[in-house]
Amino acid sequence: MKIRFTEDLDNIEYAIRGLVPLAREAAKKGKKIIYLNIGDPLKYDFKTPKHIIEAAYNASMRDNRNYYGESQGISELREAISEHEKRINNVEISPNDIIVTQGVSEGISFICRILLDRGDEALVPSPSYPLYINVPELYHAKPVEYNVVEEDGWIPDVDDIRKKINDKTRFITIINPNNPTGSVYSEKVIRNIIDIAGEYGIPIVSDEIYNQIVFDGRFISPASISKDVPVFVLNGFSKAYLMTGWRLGYIYIHDPSGENRERAINLIMKMAMIRLSANTPAQYGAVAALRGPQDHIKEINRRFRERSELMYKRLSEMPGISVVKPKGTFYIFPRISREIFSGDDKKFVKKLLLDTGVFVVYGSGFGETGVGHFRAVTLPPEDTIGEAMDKIEEFIEKIS
Ligand SMILES: Cc1ncc(COP(=O)(O)O)c(C=O)c1O
The missing domain is CATH 3.40.640.10 (Type I PLP-dependent aspartate aminotransferase-like (Major domain))
Structure with missing residues (x-):
């Protein structure tokens, strides 16, 4: 018996989680994955008060x-x-x-x-x-x-x-x-x-x-x-x-x-x-x-800001990447220049993931204006950000 399913969902795509199976597969093959895809502070070193x-x-x-x-x-x-x-x-x-x-x-x-x-x-x-x-x-x-x-x-x-x-x-x-x-x-x-x-x-x-x-x-x-x-x-x-x-x-x-x-x-x-x-x-x-007490908000904003600024600094120094400095949230949305990657942003992000283990989200998943960009979460501790940025830098050097 073959069931008839709706076709309404066939074109629905949630880019932020869409490449998770690919990341899991890469992890199974022994690749160390640095997750910069989901805006969840609790996945890093932040805790519910x-x-x-x-x-x-x-x-x-x-x-x-x-x-x-x-x-x-x-x-x-x-x-x-x-x-x-x-x-x-x-x-x-x-x-x-x-x-x-x-x-x-x-x-x-x-x-x-x-x-x-x-x-x-x-x-x-x-x-x-x-x-x-x-x-x-x-x-x-x-x-x-x-x-x-x-x-x-x-x-x-x-x-x-x-x-x-x-x-x-x-x-x-x-x-x-x-x-x-x-x-x-x-x-x-x-x-x-x-x-x-x-x-x-x-x-x-x-x-x-x-x-x-x-x-x-x-x-x-x-x-x-x-x-x-x-x-x-x-x-x-x-x-x-x-x-x-x-x-x-x-x-x-x-x-x-x-x-x-x-x-x-x-x-x-x-x-x-x-x-x-x-x-x-x-x-x-x-x-x-x-x-209850609201003190943690000031404290997490201080940490969010430091991490955001670190990632911004590293990305803005990379050839082929241009980036607007975030003023809030824990995201950054850099543009990948056509000179370093003529393919689409989804291909860039997949290749980055498979080659380096750094997992960001392709910009086109956020709509038309997102094409040619990627979104990274700025939440990880400084040393993880440093490691991810080193890897992105090396990757860009390699593909340029
Ligand atoms: C702009 C925006 N709206 C809504 C949500 C969903 O949040 P919630 O956890 O409250 O469902 C998110 C989650 O990242 C978001 O970034």
Whole structure:
């Protein structure tokens, strides 16, 4: 018996994990792999703060809070998120307008599901975090990439956003601070995007997962300055609270006119109910994350910055590589010049992996503008970064 499967997934590709089987194969053959592919601090020498673990442990092991939580998220956590958003982003948001998700990943699915019908378009940055390209496609909608300009420090091209808006456009995505480029947008850029969104009556989807990982410049949430444009904000605990595996995030809608709030929450709640709830003990951990000591954030930013600067310095000294200095996050997105590698970026990355064991992600996996680039994670300890950079340098010398 041959089963008939959907064809919808055939063209879906998640570049960040796509080459993992190849890396495993190389490792099996004895190659030492240096993983610079996944933005997970816990895979390196960063640990979830103890008070967060204790709170989740107590919830589960001592207090038996091992039940399904409310689909919207436990009220303590939504209250803590509301206080936190006021404190760090100056956004007033009621706990009733917050929905806890299983990571920002689930938030992206929820938002695309409630805003996109078949044939609709979502404006996404190019390069973009791959989910913003994959998920609209999953829902039979079309991600339309707007240019982000490398020469300007990877800043969105507002004129290109305007050019690509049409009557099928359902939202404009902003990822700031940005994965994969490490850029942090100025208030002016954010205001320009809000202005266009207002002019055409289109909401903004703002991915703020790196909002506390900034070492040059200042993060501004569009929700804190938008006076008329609705903003769907996505944020989570994976990065600043070192909780990647806990799978927790949240969505809220900033809706200045109040016209959309109820419908938006109702629809998101339908999605939330279908999947019952996020992990309950983990949510108690997240309450401790937001209400407990925040000292680790300064400390990890110091380490993230040192490592990012080291990798930037090494890459910018390499012939054939040009690179914009990251201002936040833990990514860097260098360009490979055509002189050293005339083939595509996927081939470059595969060859780099097989020849040297250094595992980075091919730039085209982040969209059109990513072609000819690669993304490296700047998280490893200095000596690992040094070793990886030596290997990349030797590799480039060899293929030049
Ligand atoms: C821009 C961006 N959004 C969302 C996610 C997914 O995060 P989460 O762990 O909350 O699902 C990531 C993960 O790397 C990301 O870089």
